Amino acid sequence: MRHIMAKSLAPTDSIRDYLAAQEKKSLLRFLTCGSVDDGKSTLIGRLLSDTKQIFEDQLAALERDSRKHGTTGDDIDFALLVDGLEAEREQGITIDVAYRFFATPKRKFIVADTPGHEQYTRNMATGASTADLAIVLIDARQGVLRQTRRHSIIASLLGIRHIVLAVNKIDLVDFDQAVFDRIVEDYGQFSRDLGFQTIVPIPMSARYGDNVSGRSDNMQWYSGPTLIEHLESVSVEEAAVEQPFRFPVQYVNRPNLDFRGFAGTIASGAIVQGDEVVVAKSGKSSHVKRIVAHGGDLKQAVAGQAITLVLDDEVEVSRGNMLVSPAARPQVADQFAANIVWFDEHALLPGRSYILRTETDQTSATVTDLKYRINVNDFAHEAAKSLEMNEVGICNISTRAPIAFDPFAENRTTGAFILIDRISNATVGAGMIVHSLRRAENIHWQSLDVGKRVRADMKNQRPAVLWFTGLSGSGKSTIANLFEKKLFATGRHTYILDGDNVRHGLNRDLGFTDADRVENIRRVAEVAKLMADAGLIVIVSFISPFSAERRMARELMADGEFIEVFVDTPFEECARRDPKGLYARALNGEIKNFTGVDSPYEAPENPEIHLKTLGKSAEEMVDALEHWLNERDIAEDQYESGGGI
Amino acid sequence: MITALTHLQRLEAESIHIFREVAAAFAKPVMLYSVGKDSSVLMHLAMKAFYPAKPPFPFLHVDTTWKFREMIAFRDQMAQKHGFDLLVHVNEDGVRDNINPFDHGSNTHTHVMKTVALRQALDKYGFDAAFGGARRDEEKSRAKERIFSFRNAQHVWDPKNQRPEMWKIFNTRIASGESIRVFPLSNWTELDIWQYILQENIPIVPLYFAKERPVVERDGMLILKDDDRMKLRPGETVENRLVRFRTLGCYPLTGAIESDADTLEAIVGEMLTARTSERQGRLIDRDEAGSMEKKKREGYF
Numbered sequence: 049m050r051h052i053m054a055k056s057l058a059p060t061d062s063i064r065d066y067l068a069a070q071e072k073k074s075l076l077r078f079l080t081c082g083s084v085d086d087g088k089s090t091l092i093g094r095l096l097s098d099t100k101q102i103f104e105d106q107l108a109a110l111e112r113d114s115r116k117h118g119t120t121g122d123d124i125d126f127a128l129l130v131d132g133l134e135a136e137r138e139q140g141i142t143i144d145v146a147y148r149f150f151a152t153p154k155r156k157f158i159v160a161d162t163p164g165h166e167q168y169t170r171n172m173a174t175g176a177s178t179a180d181l182a183i184v185l186i187d188a189r190q191g192v193l194r195q196t197r198r199h200s201i202i203a204s205l206l207g208i209r210h211i212v213l214a215v216n217k218i219d220l221v222d223f224d225q226a227v228f229d230r231i232v233e234d235y236g237q238f239s240r241d242l243g244f245q246t247i248v249p250i251p252m253s254a255r256y257g258d259n260v261s262g263r264s265d266n267m268q269w270y271s272g273p274t275l276i277e278h279l280e281s282v283s284v285e286e287a288a289v290e291q292p293f294r295f296p297v298q299y300v301n302r303p304n305l306d307f308r309g310f311a312g313t314i315a316s317g318a319i320v321q322g323d324e325v326v327v328a329k330s331g332k333s334s335h336v337k338r339i340v341a342h343g344g345d346l347k348q349a350v351a352g353q354a355i356t357l358v359l360d361d362e363v364e365v366s367r368g369n370m371l372v373s374p375a376a377r378p379q380v381a382d383q384f385a386a387n388i389v390w391f392d393e394h395a396l397l398p399g400r401s402y403i404l405r406t407e408t409d410q411t412s413a414t415v416t417d418l419k420y421r422i423n424v425n426d427f428a429h430e431a432a433k434s435l436e437m438n439e440v441g442i443c444n445i446s447t448r449a450p451i452a453f454d455p456f457a458e459n460r461t462t463g464a465f466i467l468i469d470r471i472s473n474a475t476v477g478a479g480m481i482v483h484s485l486r487r488a489e490n491i492h493w494q495s496l497d498v499g500k501r502v503r504a505d506m507k508n509q510r511p512a513v514l515w516f517t518g519l520s521g522s523g524k525s526t527i528a529n530l531f532e533k534k535l536f537a538t539g540r541h542t543y544i545l546d547g548d549n550v551r552h553g554l555n556r557d558l559g560f561t562d563a564d565r566v567e568n569i570r571r572v573a574e575v576a577k578l579m580a581d582a583g584l585i586v587i588v589s590f591i592s593p594f595s596a597e598r599r600m601a602r603e604l605m606a607d608g609e610f611i612e613v614f615v616d617t618p619f620e621e622c623a624r625r626d627p628k629g630l631y632a633r634a635l636n637g638e639i640k641n642f643t644g645v646d647s648p649y650e651a652p653e654n655p656e657i658h659l660k661t662l663g664k665s666a667e668e669m670v671d672a673l674e675h676w677l678n679e680r681d682i683a684e685d686q687y688e689s690g691g692g693i
Numbered sequence: 694m695i696t697a698l699t700h701l702q703r704l705e706a707e708s709i710h711i712f713r714e715v716a717a718a719f720a721k722p723v724m725l726y727s728v729g730k731d732s733s734v735l736m737h738l739a740m741k742a743f744y745p746a747k748p749p750f751p752f753l754h755v756d757t758t759w760k761f762r763e764m765i766a767f768r769d770q771m772a773q774k775h776g777f778d779l780l781v782h783v784n785e786d787g788v789r790d791n792i793n794p795f796d797h798g799s800n801t802h803t804h805v806m807k808t809v810a811l812r813q814a815l816d817k818y819g820f821d822a823a824f825g826g827a828r829r830d831e832e833k834s835r836a837k838e839r840i841f842s843f844r845n846a847q848h849v850w851d852p853k854n855q856r857p858e859m860w861k862i863f864n865t866r867i868a869s870g871e872s873i874r875v876f877p878l879s880n881w882t883e884l885d886i887w888q889y890i891l892q893e894n895i896p897i898v899p900l901y902f903a904k905e906r907p908v909v910e911r912d913g914m915l916i917l918k919d920d921d922r923m924k925l926r927p928g929e930t931v932e933n934r935l936v937r938f939r940t941l942g943c944y945p946l947t948g949a950i951e952s953d954a955d956t957l958e959a960i961v962g963e964m965l966t967a968r969t970s971e972r973q974g975r976l977i978d979r980d981e982a983g984s985m986e987k988k989k990r991e992g993y994f
Contacts, residue, residue: 063958066965067888075700133837133852134986143853146836147829149882156700158880170857174839177859289697299713303746311742313710313861342741352698354709356744367717391857407862408717466862473866475856 082185083195093126170391292376293317328452368409392476401600456480503583518615573601718865731826784810834986846870914948
């Protein structure tokens with residue numbers, strides 16, 4: 049074991065010089081991608097080794113691991129250097145992106161080594177989202193594969209404009225120029241419409257180092273740069289500073305009454321003390337009084353800097369809003385078209401509500417229209433009702449509140465968002481905004497003088513949406529019907545929206561796939577909302593099997609207006625009753641996607657009213673409902689008159 | 694007007710962005726303060742991120758009771774100087790059972806006094822986000838970890854199922870009991886850290902600088918005899934040697950290196966010619982293959 053360090057011989061001055069030179073180095077972030085076994089991890093291992101980033105103790109560990117898990121015979125298996133997870137080393141595959149760091153005398157590099165397997169595409173996208181250049185590896189024996197295309201398309205969608213086409217394992221095809229030329233030709237054809245500014249093809253052997261850092265003697269026919277030469281010299285700088293000023297407000301810093309600073313990272317452009325800025329969502333204007341920094345105020349700041357701005361006057365700005373240049377403002381809209389890459393094993397369903405997050409803003413959003421899915425092999429636009437994991441599509445999106453944004457093609461920071469599942473909190477998709485939809489700009493809310501309250505008062509009642517959910521045959525319709533009769537008898541104004549009945553009219557065009565079920569619920573929820581707005585007590589009787597859609601319906605209504613009623617009858621009992629003979633047919637396989645049989649039912653976890661029907665009569669259920677509703681009205685009346693406080 | 698930021702400016706801005714994101718999105722964040730050089734940089738960045746306010750979260754030190762005495766003195770001095778809210782947590786069960794690195798080995802000691810202690814502290818205060826100073830260049834499983842790294846209610850990291858992390862858009866949503874470990878220094882290298890310490894003149898524990906210190910050679914490492922709890926084995930002697938530390942942890946588990954680097958410049962100069970990685974001096978990484986990943990899955994930082 050070595051614990052003796054080389055004596056530090058370098059005098060202090062030369063260290064200072066060295067550090068000054070380091071300071072001026074630029075940074076290039078890139079990723080390696082491509083299909084499984086094209087040698088991505090091996091290439092990174094080679095880069096680290098050739099640039100002397102591997103320490104002796106790491107090399108010793110690598111030699112040990114190579115003997116244990118290696119796939120390269122007696123040679124060192126460089127892939128083991130980057131495949132850092134135990135599962136990866138055991139299976140000999142890359143599961144997640146690894147970040148590695150190296151430097152040459154000219155540049156510093158952060159490399160994202162991304163997995164080739166299709167099932168880990170989301171991890172490749174993670175690596176690509178912060179990269180400026182992609183090395184697309186191709187096994188010279190295999191040529192352009194499906195994953196090569198998928199990764200190239202995703203890289204293009206995520207805004208990468210520079211590609212190195214690394215034709216690897218060229219030693220295994222006898223360093224044959226014809227093979228190289230054919231692959232370059234194929235890739236050029238395929239990627240013509242992907243908007244790459246540069247594609248630099250390099251024939252190489254990552255395992256033996258040909259054309260990685262040193263020029264290969266085996267390929268006299270190749271006169272282009274080695275990989276390192278190209279990485280050191282390629283210009284990827286985008287003139288973010290030249291773009292209009294964009295400052296997404298991340299955090300309002302308010303330590304005391306005398307200081308109110310807006311903290312955030314400048315997404316593009318520059319700001320000088322005294323400049324006019326506009327609040328994107330309100331259009332209100334102000335001026336920059338101070339640019340606050342730890343070591344003293346700044347006169348100016350540019351894209352990429354994390355700063356704190358103090359404005360001249362007390363304009364209303366909070367997290368999620370943006371301070372922008374008055375001359376070139378972003379778009380503010382609640383409907384827009386976007387490219388979506390889907391990550392989750394549960395498919396994207398139009399109509400389902402997701403959480404949409406931009407860098408600092410958050411709202412809920414639904415896909416109103418899935419326009420098409422992109423076939424990664426030939427770019428064909430294919431009609432689709434949902435996006436499965438790792439698929440790419442273009443969608444119209446509608447958000448609950450407007451967001452401020454730029455098209456992604458113009459600004460990689462203000463044009464991007466992620467989608468989050470409301471229940472699991474998983475990051476399920478990434479979006480790149482194409483443009484806003486004009487209808488959002490032209491349709492404004494009509495403000496109406498006669499409101500919900502007045503309409504309900506006239507009926508001497510409080511509006512409510514009683515949402516009955518439960519399996520087919522659980523007794524929803526029977527109870528709903530009886531309940532409405534009772535309400536009607538006491539002079540209440542009601543309406544029943546019944547699943548089967550609505551499917552004969554409004555939702556006649558919908559089937560029973562997951563996507564159609566979501567849309568079915570969305571429409572009914574919107575109708576129920578209008579009826580509640582009209583002052584009615586609405587009874588919705590729908591199987592509504594997915595908790596995500598019930599939650600979406602809940603969020604549409606005013607607070608306290610949505611009452612989830614779980615009609616809880618066990619599956620066996622429903623199948624036994626089978627009032628419409630549907631269970632018998634479903635269990636025979638004659639009906640597909642039948643809830644409880646081959647389509648899931650997600651029982652409510654915290655329903656306002658939980659009706660356990662076994663051994664009880666429908667009348668008892670109705671009494672329980674009426675009691676609950678009366679209690680609510682009394683409580684609210686007391687609250688409003690102050691009596692309950 | 695400046696147009697492009699330098700490498701360090703970019704790293705600094707990224708870290709500050711991460712700090713602010715956590716302050717804005719979480720109810721109860723905490724910063725894990727381990728007193729080492731990375732913690733010093735982390736603290737400096739936190740001060741910058743919220744200036745003129747103080748960082749809006751407490752600093753937590755998980756004390757294994759085996760840290761170098763100079764680290765504890767430095768910790769208290771920093772807390773006083775910057776006025777941050779310092780919480781110190783010790784696993785009292787481990788103290789009661791007299792868990793220590795000499796009798797129980799690094800594995801058990803680290804698990805009880807560090808990993809379990811950390812989980813205890815996070816549960817006790819109900820923190821929903823915890824900053825740590827880990828860097829991706831330190832170790833291969835760290836190289837795979839997200840900046841915002843999800844932990845379930847049992848504090849478990851699932852490396853095979855991490856949330857995608859796109860751009861600078863962080864998914865900060867968690868259910869009750871779950872938490873996020875946040876690593877603002879993810880993209881910094883060891884050299885970047887030293888360069889930044891030099892540039893910003895950030896105070897660090899004096900143990901990083903070479904000095905004559907009483908050390909014992911044991912299992913191929915130079916261990917500083919920091920107090921009387923370390924008993925000499927037959928044949929061992931205490932020698933005064935000119936040494937310093939590249940990383941700091943529990944003194945019985947942290948090897949010193951012979952060096953005469955007593956200034957920051959000299960340390961950087963030495964680093965540039967280093968032939969071994971900094972974690973080489975840390976016993977805990979070598980116990981078994983993939984040992985860091987295993988510890989991290991159990992809740993270690």
